[in-house]
Each structure stands twice: as structure tokens, then as C-alpha cells.
Amino acid sequence: MDSLAGGVTRAAVWTGAGTAVREVPLPAPGPGATLVRVALATVCGSDLHTVSGRRPGPCPSVLGHEAVGRVVAGGPFPAGTRVVWSVTASCGDCARCRVGFTAKCERVRKVGHEPFAGEWPLSGAYAEHILLPAGVAVVAVPEQLPDAVAAPAGCATATVMAALEAAGELAGRRVLVTGAGMLGLTAAAACVARGAEVVVADPDPERLAVAAAFGGLPDDGGPVDVALEFSGAPSAVAAAPGRLAFGGTLVLVGSVTPGPAVPVDPEAVVRGWLTITGVHNYEPRHLHEAVAFLDATRDRYPWASVVAPPVALAAVETVLVPPPPGLLRASIAP
Template sequence: MPEHDPIAEPVTLPALTLGVGREVVLPRAAEAMVWSGVGLPLECVAVPGVLLRPGDVLVEVELATICGSDVHTALGHRLASKPLVLGHEQVGRIVAVTDQSYAANGMPLRVGQRVVWSVAVSCGTCVRCRRGLPHKCLELVKYGHERMQRGWELSGGFATHVQVRAGTAVVVVDEHVPATVLAPASCATATVVAALGAASALVPLAGATVLVTGAGMLGVTACAMATDAGALVVVSDPDPARRQLALAFGAAAVADPSAPRESPTGVASVLAAMQDAAAAEPTIALELSGARPAVQTALDLIGVGGVVVLVGSVSPDDPVLLDPELIVRRLVTVRGVHNYTPGDLAQAVTYLGGAWHRHPFSALVGTTFPLARADAALALAATARHPRVGLAPQPPATLG
């Protein structure tokens, strides 16, 4: 992905003047970095004004972080409409509201509040929303995933501002928690909350032995959360640096899935050694990598009465072997988790507010680029050197 210096004069879209709602003309035009296709540089588009419809909020972005799905879209590894504004992990400050703008807890939103918001915009009335699945709404749209359109140009986090639409779960956040900690809440952290919630509905976390496959952003977050809840966590990842990171987030042991089967560092050997040390067999397995062998490992090694939560498999892949007799005889439950509910996001924010002192969450954003260098940020994120790479509308005091 080529590094790109944006054009000096961004393409300018006119301010909106029609429709029902509140027109907001900014003192300085908002800017969004727009993706138009694989191999093409992001284009800076200026938006001088927005029309806030009832329930909408306009937020000035403090920091956005680059999720793996942003990289996959930019590289053409997943289908996406274009042009679009990437980005769905961010924290920012409200600069405009309507008289119908409310937080997820029902409180009115105010100008000046620091907030994060969900990846999903839901209708709230369809059959899935009524079932408690707003993240699978029949009318679902998602920040950073939708084609840029007239009336919703500021639809992703790679921008100075985001127009947060009615039907989005907005959570007010603490002023003292670093932006590097909060930005991933609206994807990685909330998804982990959902995954642990799916597991703990069947197996209590306190006292459980938990196998986590994948020590990326989700994996180390899951390690910290499960450890804080009283679980003994074993993390599997082929990358030595990621295994060390997992230890920093509370892992009791780490394993190398690429090691030979008889190796003491292999997953089965590490789990066997834990059991020899009086630890219970794993009754929770969180598969967060999306790697087919890791899915198989989780299914093969889960203990009696255990639950396997699949999270990372969000792209097509070859099927894995599932032996129905073993599932039946071992009383195993397999659950899938994709995205999260508003309650999960609120819980993620609450958790981070206390956990960032205990675990090095702020260090997970390895480098922050100014928004104008979004191409360079995407290129670095694609190397997976850091769990997250940051984008700030204004350059921070020191840049990596």
C-alpha cells in the first residue's frame, strides 16, 4: 500500500441546506480520508457542513485506531462498497446535538462530552432488535463499512468529525482515561465483553481455566478481562512477541501452536502441564485469531462441559472437523459472537476505566499518525507490528 501525501486543497463537498433537522456549518470544514479502491491513495474530502437529523450527534474525533478489518478492506480481502470512509474505533468530543440525542443509558447528550459509540446503527424496532440483537438489525448500517453518500459523508473514523446517527449506542467516557485506551472500546474491547459474556453464561469465569487462541488486540484484552475475573488463562499464538505481550496482560502460561506436537511449548503440552500443576482442564476456549487450525485446536482441547466461543472467523475459510459424538459425550457448547450490544459497549468502557492502571492498554497503540498520513498508518497496520496504529486529526506532540 503506497504512502501518500494528500493533496494540498481537499475536494470540497457543499454544506447541506435541505431536509428536516439541524444544519451545522463548521468554522473549519471537516475532512475525511476516503478510500476508493485497492492500491489507490486515500483522498482528502472536505465537508463544510452537516445536517443533523433528530437523534444525531456530531463528534470531533480525538483519536481513531485502525482495526484489522480496515486493513482487510483496504487490501481488497473483503467486499466493500466504495468510496467509503474507513474507521470504526475512535473516541471524540461532541460538538453538536439535537434535542433528541441520547446516550445508551437514556441520558441526554450535551456538547462537550467525551464519547465513544458503537460500530452499528440499528433501527430498534425490527424483529432482531426486539430480540436483543441490535447488532444484527435488519436495517443495519456500520461506521467505516458503508459507501460514502450525500447526507452522511462523515461516516467513518478516518476523519476530523463523525456524524453519529440516531440508533447508535453512545457512551460517555471519563476525561482522564487515555484516548489510546478508549478508542478500541467500540470494536475490540466490546467484542471481547460479548465473547466473555457468551462463555460465562454457561461456565463461570472465576476459577475456570481459559484457553485463548490468538494474542492480537482481542486476545490480550480477553486475557486481561478473564484474569481479572478470576480465571487462569493460557494464551496460544505463533508470534513470540505476542506471547510475551499476553504475559504482560496476565496470562498464566503461553503456548506456540506452530511447535511440534510433542514439544513442551505446544498447546496440548502446556495445558497438560497446567493440569499436572492442579489446574482444571480448560472449560472455556475463546478463538480470536480466525485461523482454521486454531478453531480446530479449541474444539479438540476443550474440556467436559466446556464452551467454545468463536469470534475471529469473519472471513470465508475451509471447514473444520467437528466430531458430533465428542461434542455430545463431552457436553460441549459451541457459540458464535460477532460484534456486540450497547450493554457490552458500556461494560467495556467501565472495565477500561479501571483496568488501564493494571494492564498496559495504552501501549497497544504503537504509533500514532496525523490524519493526513492515513495511507502510511494503514501500511504500518498491515504489517501487524503493533496491535493497533492510531490516527489523530491533529499531530500529537511526538509521532512514531
């Protein structure tokens, strides 16, 4: 990749033993690519999994995939446009892409999950700049949407939009959300906005208190029409089908690391006309929906209150740990 006027940028490189801020040539974007100056990046749970060893990934690499920034060069928008972007870079022509599963592209590359020593060193958002190759969806962000609200759109919020699409009609239905992290509270707010009654289950009382501010009522153990499982806890996954009323739907989202198999009663599924499905990542339409939803609810819910004040790029390592109570996302301002 050619350098952009011989310039350099800085990136926090995860080495497996810690992070090191390194200078990197500032690349000139090729056809279909976009170079973005990162304004704010939030720390997703999957990055914490990488750092803790629960999730395998290339090393060294530049982590970070939830972020907001401004276009420097290339892409579909003029320079200076404020944007968020998708987690995945898809090829657009494999069998999966052709049927609409671009997030599971057979040749998928992922923002914040590529080797630093490879052809895409600036793949992560824990850097002053990020290069978004062709195949990454880029969506403009309204100027009135604060950085701390916009940044999670590219992972947590868009994933929730995909989960809600899989759940089907929500108006007038009773929804159980298990796991009151960023995805869970986002799901609670989005379901309430679509006319559902939402109950939330989580073993952490402080997280339940946060979820209440986003419309989630305490779980009473009763039957539900829809269950959205974000925790990935085997006990929660195993219990969820038993909570479904006749014709109910369970959407599994949080089970993204290896774990024990859980029992499912096939007779209960058959006789109850139950649906059990899974969602991993999302399509570009879900990212557009995420930005629109956050903008529509920016004054209704305290989105920024669950994001910690940002640290500088050199302090990235200090926030690659679970955030303090009451907060769901750390943040970095490169």
C-alpha cells in the same frame, strides 16, 4: 443533511487505490443523531482487511470505527462530552432488534463501512468529524482514561465483553485464548480480572510476550474449560473443540471472512456436554462494560503501550498496514 452553520470538515476517503483527504460539508445532526469531533482513531484489523481486499466494502468510503472524540452537537450528552460509540446503527424495531440482537439488525448500517457517496458520507472515524445517526450507542468516557486506551473500546474491547458473556462464569476456570492480537490480549486481561487462569496461543512469539503483560500465560496444550478463538485461523478453530474439558464452551469470534469448513466430532460434543457458539459485534451494554473495564484496569495493564503514536489525517494511508512488532494498533489524530 443540513450543513452546520455552513462549515466544512475534512475526511480521508478510501478510493480503492489509496486515500485522499477531501473537504466535506459539516452536517447538522438530525433527531437522535450526534456530531462528534474525533480526537483519536485506531486502526482495526477489519479496516486492514478492507484495504487488502480480504473484506468487501463500499468504495469510496471513510473507514475507521474505533475512536474517541467530543460531542459537538446533538445526541444524549452536552457539547464537549468525551464519548465512544458502537460499530452498528440499528433500527430498533425489526424482528432481530426486538429480541435483543440489535447488532444483527435486519437494516443495520455500520460505522466506517458506508459509501461516501451515499446519505451518510461522514460514517467513518478517519475524519475530523463523524456523524453518528440514531441507533448508534454513544457512551461517555471518563476524562482520566487516555485517548489511546479509550478508542479501542468501540470495537475490540466491547466485542470481548460480548464474547465473555457468551462464555459464562469464568471465576476459577481455565481459559484458552487463541490469537494474541488486540482482542486476544484484551480477553486475557478481562478473564484474569474475572478470576480465571488464562493461557494464550499464537504463532508469533512477540505477540505472546505482549500478551504476558496482560495476564496471559504460555499455552501448555492442556484441557480448558473455555476456549475463546480470535485468530480466525482454520487450524486453530479445528483444534479448539478438542481442548475442551467436560462441559466446556468454545466461543468463536475471529472467523469473519470466508474460509474452509472445519470438522467437528458431534459425538464428542454430545458426550462431553460441549457448547460451541459464535459472537459477531456486540450490544450497547457491552460497550458500557468495555468503558468501565478499561477505566478499572487503566493502571493495572499497559493499554497505551500497544497503540502506536498517532499520525496526521493526511498520513492515514501510511498506517493502513500491519503495525510494527510489539504494537497492535496504529492510530490517527485528525
